[in-house]
Amino acid sequence: MPMIARIASFLLFGLLWLPAGIVVSAILRGFILPDPMMIFSLVPAAPSGFPLALACFGIWRVGRWPAAAVTFAVLAPVTVLASLAGGLLGPLGIAGFATVVSAPAWIFFGYLLHRRRRRSGGGASG
Numbered sequence: 001m002p003m004i005a006r007i008a009s010f011l012l013f014g015l016l017w018l019p020a021g022i023v024v025s026a027i028l029r030g031f032i033l034p035d036p037m038m039i040f041s042l043v044p045a046a047p048s049g050f051p052l053a054l055a056c057f058g059i060w061r062v063g064r065w066p067a068a069a070v071t072f073a074v075l076a077p078v079t080v081l082a083s084l085a086g087g088l089l090g091p092l093g094i095a096g097f098a099t100v101v102s103a104p105a106w107i108f109f110g111y112l113l114h115r116r117r118r119r120s121g122g123g124a125s126g
Contacts, residue, residue, distance in 0.1 A: 010057060018049030018098065021080035044091035045083060048098040052079055055105035062112045071105050 001009075019042035026038070052075055060068035079101045086097030 010053070014050045014053035015046045016049075017053065017076065018079065018083060019043075019046050021076060022083060025080055025084060045087070045094045048083060048091075048095040049079075051099045052076065052102035052105055055102055055109050058109040059105065059112060062109070062116060064112060067108070067112075071108060075101060075105055 019039070022042055022045065023039065052072065056068045056072045059065075059071060079098050082097040082101045083094045086093035086095075089096075
């Protein structure tokens with residue numbers, strides 16, 4: 001796959017996974033089909049999915065794609081629920097809650113980078 005297609009697909013995924021999760025959550029809670037205005041109101045929430053998507057992408061790039069998939073599978077539903085709660089505070093609440101919930105993925109990504117640097121001898125000498 002060409003690099004531009006990879007970047008475009010990642011950007012599309014990063015923008016759409018959180019609003020799609022919110023719509024699925026609404027359907028599961030009993031709403032039959034969300035109306036178009038509900039879907040339009042999710043536009044400000046779309047960039048809030050990037051913190052978790054970027055962390056999982058980083059984990060995948062380190063060479064741990066199964067760990068990236070498990071991390072996303074565990075944290076994505078929690079992020080959707082936190083974003084629903086943060087939605088009471090508006091788009092900034094959604095972004096804040098989604099960023100806080102993605103923190104474990106970023107910590108795991110940092111750990112993998114640190115471990116990789118130590119194995120390759122690129123760590124700081126002590």
